[in-house]
Amino acid sequence: MGASTDWREYLPEDLPKVLDAALQEFAENGYHGTSIRDIAARAKLSVPGLYHYHASKQDILVALVTTVMNDLTTRCEAALATATTPQDRFDRLVECLVRFHMFRREAAFVAASEARSLDPDQRREYVASRNRVQAMIDEVIADGHAGGVFATPYAKDAGRAITTMAIGVASWYRADGALSADEVVRRQVEFARGVVGRR
Amino acid sequence: MGASTDWREYLPEDLPKVLDAALQEFAENGYHGTSIRDIAARAKLSVPGLYHYHASKQDILVALVTTVMNDLTTRCEAALATATTPQDRFDRLVECLVRFHMFRREAAFVAASEARSLDPDQRREYVASRNRVQAMIDEVIADGHAGGVFATPYAKDAGRAITTMAIGVASWYRADGALSADEVVRRQVEFARGVVGRR
Amino acid sequence: MGASTDWREYLPEDLPKVLDAALQEFAENGYHGTSIRDIAARAKLSVPGLYHYHASKQDILVALVTTVMNDLTTRCEAALATATTPQDRFDRLVECLVRFHMFRREAAFVAASEARSLDPDQRREYVASRNRVQAMIDEVIADGHAGGVFATPYAKDAGRAITTMAIGVASWYRADGALSADEVVRRQVEFARGVVGRR
Amino acid sequence: MGASTDWREYLPEDLPKVLDAALQEFAENGYHGTSIRDIAARAKLSVPGLYHYHASKQDILVALVTTVMNDLTTRCEAALATATTPQDRFDRLVECLVRFHMFRREAAFVAASEARSLDPDQRREYVASRNRVQAMIDEVIADGHAGGVFATPYAKDAGRAITTMAIGVASWYRADGALSADEVVRRQVEFARGVVGRR
DNA sequence: AATGAATGAGCCTTCATTCAT
DNA sequence: AATGAATGAAGGCTCATTCAT
Numbered sequence: 001m002g003a004s005t006d007w008r009e010y011l012p013e014d015l016p017k018v019l020d021a022a023l024q025e026f027a028e029n030g031y032h033g034t035s036i037r038d039i040a041a042r043a044k045l046s047v048p049g050l051y052h053y054h055a056s057k058q059d060i061l062v063a064l065v066t067t068v069m070n071d072l073t074t075r076c077e078a079a080l081a082t083a084t085t086p087q088d089r090f091d092r093l094v095e096c097l098v099r100f101h102m103f104r105r106e107a108a109f110v111a112a113s114e115a116r117s118l119d120p121d122q123r124r125e126y127v128a129s130r131n132r133v134q135a136m137i138d139e140v141i142a143d144g145h146a147g148g149v150f151a152t153p154y155a156k157d158a159g160r161a162i163t164t165m166a167i168g169v170a171s172w173y174r175a176d177g178a179l180s181a182d183e184v185v186r187r188q189v190e191f192a193r194g195v196v197g198r199r
Numbered sequence: 200m201g202a203s204t205d206w207r208e209y210l211p212e213d214l215p216k217v218l219d220a221a222l223q224e225f226a227e228n229g230y231h232g233t234s235i236r237d238i239a240a241r242a243k244l245s246v247p248g249l250y251h252y253h254a255s256k257q258d259i260l261v262a263l264v265t266t267v268m269n270d271l272t273t274r275c276e277a278a279l280a281t282a283t284t285p286q287d288r289f290d291r292l293v294e295c296l297v298r299f300h301m302f303r304r305e306a307a308f309v310a311a312s313e314a315r316s317l318d319p320d321q322r323r324e325y326v327a328s329r330n331r332v333q334a335m336i337d338e339v340i341a342d343g344h345a346g347g348v349f350a351t352p353y354a355k356d357a358g359r360a361i362t363t364m365a366i367g368v369a370s371w372y373r374a375d376g377a378l379s380a381d382e383v384v385r386r387q388v389e390f391a392r393g394v395v396g397r398r
Numbered sequence: 399m400g401a402s403t404d405w406r407e408y409l410p411e412d413l414p415k416v417l418d419a420a421l422q423e424f425a426e427n428g429y430h431g432t433s434i435r436d437i438a439a440r441a442k443l444s445v446p447g448l449y450h451y452h453a454s455k456q457d458i459l460v461a462l463v464t465t466v467m468n469d470l471t472t473r474c475e476a477a478l479a480t481a482t483t484p485q486d487r488f489d490r491l492v493e494c495l496v497r498f499h500m501f502r503r504e505a506a507f508v509a510a511s512e513a514r515s516l517d518p519d520q521r522r523e524y525v526a527s528r529n530r531v532q533a534m535i536d537e538v539i540a541d542g543h544a545g546g547v548f549a550t551p552y553a554k555d556a557g558r559a560i561t562t563m564a565i566g567v568a569s570w571y572r573a574d575g576a577l578s579a580d581e582v583v584r585r586q587v588e589f590a591r592g593v594v595g596r597r
Numbered sequence: 598m599g600a601s602t603d604w605r606e607y608l609p610e611d612l613p614k615v616l617d618a619a620l621q622e623f624a625e626n627g628y629h630g631t632s633i634r635d636i637a638a639r640a641k642l643s644v645p646g647l648y649h650y651h652a653s654k655q656d657i658l659v660a661l662v663t664t665v666m667n668d669l670t671t672r673c674e675a676a677l678a679t680a681t682t683p684q685d686r687f688d689r690l691v692e693c694l695v696r697f698h699m700f701r702r703e704a705a706f707v708a709a710s711e712a713r714s715l716d717p718d719q720r721r722e723y724v725a726s727r728n729r730v731q732a733m734i735d736e737v738i739a740d741g742h743a744g745g746v747f748a749t750p751y752a753k754d755a756g757r758a759i760t761t762m763a764i765g766v767a768s769w770y771r772a773d774g775a776l777s778a779d780e781v782v783r784r785q786v787e788f789a790r791g792v793v794g795r796r
Numbered sequence: 797a798a799t800g801a802a803t804g805a806g807c808c809t810t811c812a813t814t815c816a817t
Numbered sequence: 818a819a820t821g822a823a824t825g826a827a828g829g830c831t832c833a834t835t836c837a838t
Contacts (some may be wrong), residue, residue, distance in 0.1 A: 028234075028315075029231070029284060029315075030229060030230075030315070030316070031229075031231075031232075032228075032229055032230075032232040033230075033231035033316065034204075035810075035811065035812080036811080036812055036813080037810090037812090044823085045819090046819065046820055047812090047813085047820090048800090048813090048814080048815085048819070048820060048821090049818080049819055049820075051813075051814085052818070052819075056812080057812065057813095058812080061384035066236070103368075109203030109295055115349075116227075116228070116229070117229070117232065119252050142817095151388075152389075152393075154386050157386050157387075157390070158390060160367070160371065161364050161367070161387070161390045164363060164364050164370075165363050165364055165367075167367075168359070168360070168363030168364075168366075171363075172359065183396050187353050187356050188356075189362070190351075191341075191351075191356070191357060191360045191394045192395050194351075194390075194392075194393035194394045195390045195393045195394060196393070220808085234826080234827075234828065234829080235829055235830080236827085236828085236829090244801095244802080244803095245802065245803045246803085246804095246829090246830080246831095247802070247803060247830085247831075248801070248802050248803065250829095250830070250831080251800080251801060251802070252801095254828080255829080256829065256830090311823085382799075424749075426713075426715070427631055427713075428625055428627060429627070429629075429630075430626075430628075430629035430630040430712070431628075431629040431714065433831075433832065434832080434833055434834080435831080435832085435833090443798090444800085445799090445833090445834085446797065446798070446799060446800090446834090446835080446836085447798055447799075449833095449834075449835085450797070450798075452808080454833075454834080455833065457833090463746075475744070511710060514625075514627070514628065515625070515627070520837090522817055550787075550788075550791075552784050555784050555785075555788070556788060557763050558765070558769065559785070559788045560741075561769075562761060562762050562764075562765030563758045563762055563765075564762050564767075565764075565765075566758070566761030566764075567759070570612075570757065585751050585754050586754075586758070588749075589749075589754070589755060589758045589791075589792045592749075592788075592790075592791035592792045592793070592794050593760075593788045593791045593792060594791070596792050632806080632807065632808080633805085633807080633808060633809080634806090634808095642823080643823065643824045643825075644808090644809085644822095644824085644825095645810075645823070646822070646823050646824065647826060648808095648809070649821080649822060650808080650822095650825070652807080653808080654808065654809090691806085758810085785822085
């Protein structure tokens with residue numbers, strides 16, 4: 001399978017059952033609103049059974065966030081890999097961000113909203129990860145501006161606006177919504193293009 | 200004081216000390232991550248002293264969210280009140296949303312992120328409130344499109360994208376940042392204009 | 399009004415409003431199940447307003463129990479005062495006990511059930527009071543047996559059985575029940591006579 | 598072991614340690630006067646250790662009351678089972694009631710005095726249970742009256758008086774008292790016989 | 797005489813976590 | 818590998834009581 005298509009493909013998430021259970025619970029009630037017993041119950045495990053897989057509640061959040069961010073980073077890199085023109089790179093990266101927040105809804109949402117519940121060290125790693133993705137889009141926009149393609153000279157602000165929009169998609173998108181996934185993507189990309197402007 | 204300028208003015212937030220303390224704590228650690236003792240300590244009160252003012256932890260969150268949403272709604276209505284052309288209405292509403300999320304940062308953030316921690320009834324009220332604001336922007340965009348001013352036919356999607364962006368500002372804006380407040384507003388309005396497009 | 403009829407007469411209880419409120423609450427929920435706020439609310443007083451009348455919650459219970467026991471003792475003495483024959487003394491004393499537990503239902507019940515919630519000193523006084531009444535009936539029965547009127551040689555056991563029965567009346571008697579008060583009294587006296595036996 | 602003697606036999610109560618601890622505490626200080634910490638301490642458990650066995654303080658009371666009432670009901674039925682004549686049935690039932698309140702002193706006392714601390718549903722069940730026992734004695738007395746054995750036509754009132762007396766025994770009986778257990782029983786049965794009268 | 801505000805101590809319950817079996 | 822039993826710490830909340838006004 002070519003790397004150029006990989007980043008668009010979303011198989012049903014295949015998390016270990018503990019992480020899957022934790023993901024659902026964290027998405028619904030937040031990290032602090034979820035007890036280890038809630039997770040164990042959802043995973044159909046006894047509490048000590050759960051500790052067999054993970055050393056602590058924090059450890060579960062870390063595993064989850066790490067998995068999500070790795071997935072996102074890998075896909076973003078793949079999305080950029082095969083594109084050459086700034087416009088192409090921009091379009092693909094935005095599409096990648098949007099798709100990720102559509103098809104990895106809960107995971108993306110939990111990572112974004114529960115990052116603050118991470119212990120300092122892990123939070124730093126998360127932030128670094130986020131920043132890496134943010135840097136990709138900032139750079140693409142700056143390049144596009146330098147290349148006379150994008151109007152906005154505020155690459156960083158525009159980049160932040162665009163990632164914010166993409167993250168927001170995780171809050172409302174449902175697979176069974178009125179629009180097809182591709183149409184949702186198309187519109188979001190169009191909005192993002194509007195943010196950077198044409199020259 | 201003219202109603203037309205009111206919505207731009209942000210005096211230092213003047214919450215009762217308990218609500219102020221709760222606001223800071225919720226903003227930093229979330230509703231479930233904050234204990235009633237944390238709030239009492241920050242408010243320099245004993246725990247029962249706190250219960251003298253509020254019947255429960257949930258009650259505090261409700262008071263907070265209600266205050267925020269009333270403030271936001273009132274300002275948005277004021278922002279629209281004196282404007283007539285679609286473009287003007289759009290610009291003012293976006294400016295209003297952005298300013299609110301800049302100068303009522305914590306409150307806006309807490310309302311948005313802890314709505315899920317509200318009891319069902321209060322959550323419904325919050326959602327209704329949110330929807331009222333959302334309807335304002337959707338309508339302005341739809342009007343602008345009908346009037347040949349805005350390019351996008353996707354009023355609802357664009358509206359959602361724009362409020363998402365505005366909410367996002369609450370996550371990073373700091374009064375002591377590099378840009379002046381007015382410059383931040385200017386750029387965000389420009390991005391929002393890009394989302395709906397010119398015709 | 400002659401002392402000989404006094405002990406049969408029960409005007410509507412005329413307790414100070416705080417004691418009355420406390421009485422109802424203690425009767426319904428017990429001393430430990432009642433909060434000072436419950437009492438204040440029922441008495442339509444603020445909490446400090448209540449402390450204006452009584453130094454403590456315990457103080458209220460003491461006032462209540464003391465009042466009840468004084469009333470009971472006085473009535474029992476009055477009931478015995480005008481009677482001469484053992485049978486007469488027995489009948490009147492039993493009638494007095496029964497009536498008291500009918501018409502001072504809550505008070506008698508609270509005194510009996512919450513004596514254990516009294517501080518040691520007050521508890522001792524209560525017990526002494528109870529014992530005084532108990533001694534009256536025991537003595538009457540013993541006299542009756544010595545005089546060849548009552549069959550039972552177990553004055554103390556019979557006395558205890560009879561007071562127990564009388565106290566029990568407070569648990570079920572209602573002024574609006576099927577039987578007239580006098581009929582209830584008549585039957586209870588008959589049972590008591592059965593306990594001591596005829597000779 | 599013959600069913601006919603079973604109901605007279607009282608082995609040392611063999612409650613689970615938590616229930617046993619709760620029983621002693623409730624007997625001494627009442628339900629509301631007892632804290633979960635008191636129970637845990639007496640049971641030599643930590644507080645959460647206690648919650649491993651029971652879901653709540655109320656749950657403990659329910660378990661206790663249910664156990665007591667089942668025991669009482671079973672014994673009363675057994676006591677009646679082998680008797681045929683009204684007098685025999687009466688004697689045995691009274692003996693059974695008295696013995697129960699002697700040898701299950703605390704439990705019987707707690708059930709009777711803390712029924713009001715039960716949640717409404719459980720209270721209803723308790724009352725139903727009590728009523729079942731009450732109905733047994735009422736019926737026996739009524740039968741005896743109909744059969745010309747007992748004088749009293751007031752079966753229900755007499756029944757109530759007798760159960761009241763029996764319950765009262767729980768308040769004062771001590772195994773190390775002056776009288777033998779059998780003598781206590783004998784006297785109480787004699788009193789009860791007096792209440793219903795001979796014909 | 798009466799009240800709003802306040803508190804130390806304690807309430808029942810649940811937390812994340814561990815350990816013997 | 819899996820579970821029942823256990824715990825120190827902390828959760829939200831209420832207690833009886835006091836004091837400034």
